[in-house]
Amino acid sequence: MFYRGDFVHTEELSNIEIFRDYLLAIDSAGYISHFENASTLLSRSLLSKESEDRIVLIPPGSFLLPTFCDLHLHAPQFLYQGTGLHLPLMEWLNEYAFKAEERLDQDPNLAKRVYTRLGERLVENGTGAVSLFGTIKEETNLILAETMQQIGIRAFVGKLSMDISTRPTYIESTHSESLASVRSFIDRTRALTAHLPDHARLIEPVLTPRFVPTCSDALLQGLGELAQQTGVMVQSHLAEAKDQVKAVRETRGTSDLEVFERAQLLTSRTIQAHCTYLSSEEFSRLARHGTAIAHCPLSNAYFSARQLALREALNRGICVGLGTDIAGGYSVDVMTAMRWAVGVARISDGARLDRIEGDATEPGDKTAVNTRGLGVDWKEALYLGTRGGAVALGLGSGVFKIGVPFDAQQKGTGPLDFFDIGHESVDLSPEMIEKWWCVGDIRNRTGMWIQGRQILFR
Template sequence: MLITISVPQAVDDNGLISHFEPAASDASSQLIEEASTPITLIPTGAFLLPAFCDLHLHAPQFLYQGNGLDLPLMQWLDKYTLQSEARLDANPTLARRVYTQLASQLIENGTGTVLLFGTIKVETNLILAECMLSAGIRAFIGKLSMDIDISSPDSRKLTYVERNASTALEAVTLFLEGCGSLVNQLPPTRRLIEPVLTPRFVPTCTNELLAGLGNLSEKRNLKIQSHLAESKEQAERVRSEREMDDINVFEKANLLTSRTIQAHCTFLQKPNFQHLTQKGTSIAHCPLSNSYFSEEPFPLREALDCEVQIGLGTDIAGGYSLDIMSAMRQAVMVSRMREGVRSMDASRSSDTKVSIDWVESLYLATRGGSRALGLEGIFKIGAPFDAQEVAIYDTYTNRGIGALNYFDLESRLEDERIVLDREMVEKWWCLGDGRNRRHVWIQGHPVKDT
């Protein structure tokens, strides 16, 4: 058996890792021997992994997850997105039900940290914050800011927009105060929700609103999230209306900072990535939703080579899966398809490969997304204990767990010791699911026990 670093001796009262050594070390042995409460054990056939980080998710879109993905982006927003957001803003009971279920399913999928888009109504976003806080999830929550109506003439009976920039900025201030009221009485390490400035994207925001949000971010040191260069239609619309690309619009408003996370970025090129690196701006890569709404795949390898900080997002409901494991697999798959195109192009035969492997995707799903939010995403002394226990092999039945098969191990001798290796973990990465996830901890607190 292997000992976790989890409770309570190796994690302090603030949920921070205070001891991190092999279970067989002298210090670990002493810790175990002197333990005054039961020690949590990780059985042979299981391992600890940092909890996943979902760097881009639209909380109200969980209401219609899996619908309408046959439509182009702007039509989909008009038919589904704006309608669902308005519906939740008008029905707090429904909003609480949707957000409570969202929090529960995030935990089931091993997601401990999430960056959320909300709606435009302050009260609905505070319900979202309450639901995430109650579930014990580390959540960065954005009240939408948008003062331009993008609904089509056919649906103008719905006007889902804030009256003007001044009204939108006042609402953001109220949201900031509301989030503060939710956590101010809690110990600092239990303040697991944080407000994030959230201009939906350039087509929904006047230059006045964007500039106001930029000033507010700088004044209060607030994080920012939005969408950047997601689709051809969106990019051309911005260029036509603002006479510049949306990356330039964001920079002009002081919204490209080291506190900024931009989703998608599929239509950016190497010079843009280099510029984002200089600014310290991070990217939320959402391979599934890109497949539906972006005419081009995101150049992930090129962005990584430019040292842009990147994490993975599910982009519910532009992506239909809430599982970051799906996002990892899709990120690798898309990159492999891009590599196939590159290798078949004789004119680019000497170019650097553009694919990533499963280990790199696992980094993006944990450490990559966490770093974009100013967190650790790894196990080390002083870091929050955000972890999941993944069980892949049952030593009592000699069989893999869930969809996993390890045929060579089924005939092992009873006293043979099982040592997990890279190939066994890779099999989990390809085939694993919720049946393999036994426990989840956030800031040292158990939020899932199987």
């Protein structure tokens, strides 16, 4: 197939590229095989040899953009999305999260319904790749993996590992039982797609220690060894909230970063969510390990007394992507996460300026005397929601280049209002893209493709 029109991507953090009137071709496996201006000799030659029914024309004012990546989402918590956000984190887990996860483990039909609707909502909102936390029961997570494969989304599915719990009925009895279950889950997840060619395998298992308060040292050590043996990715939560950080200090006598580090679970194949209570020195340690961060600004507003020091993490070379953190965050839309990421970063920068101007630097607060800004802009947030997330997941997508999977979403003008320009008669501009970024919604999304296969039609 061939696609002709305007394309937009952010291959680098602060640089948005607009490719006007380009021709993109995909091969039979869904990889990009050609990407050049439509006026080049090769593009014209390819077009002359193809029938019209194999050429998709992107309308003026519309453009193709890489799909979004959601680095942190609790799939079973989609059951109660948008409710229960009034409690501190540790109380919220007991009152809402554990109950919902246990309920799905007990009811496979409900799990299928919840996961099917979740997948449909992800497609509707342009999410093409997602890192999912599941439950502790193998079979329920296999339902999740199989559902995402059927819908056509790239899904990294994590069976929870937790041998400590405040809910007696929702726990794995021993670390040995937990590790055996994880090994089985890895094998069974891979078996789900073993009959398919490599390019059609969209699901992968992920090692998922919930977080330090629910995992014994023996379990974490075993998961670290399993990560080395299998090469499977790791996901968890790190330094998320004040009560969680305090609980780890009291029970382990050190930070949760130190606990993960000792278990060899901080690697270049690890994604840690939140990281709002990390020091500058700890950011440096994460960078040395190559560990990525899933920034979840919306859920941090509810469950953490502070936000991720995003600019510092980026400046230290840490790979950062965005997460919706359903149901700690109420929106499954990565665009919401992008907008919140910009907003909270601007507030952080304003607080920095207030400290400098008021000479109110707290002891040990290095950011207050840092003259560099802490804000991020919409272009940087777009990078985090597309290419940044793809890099964290080890995917080649997030850009339009020869040899990478064609994972794209089509943006139309939809409900956007243009008063000073005729969007159907002028070149696509950064201002037009910014308007979509700020006020666009699902009505602007008119198509979506994963590995060259269209999964959304409007």
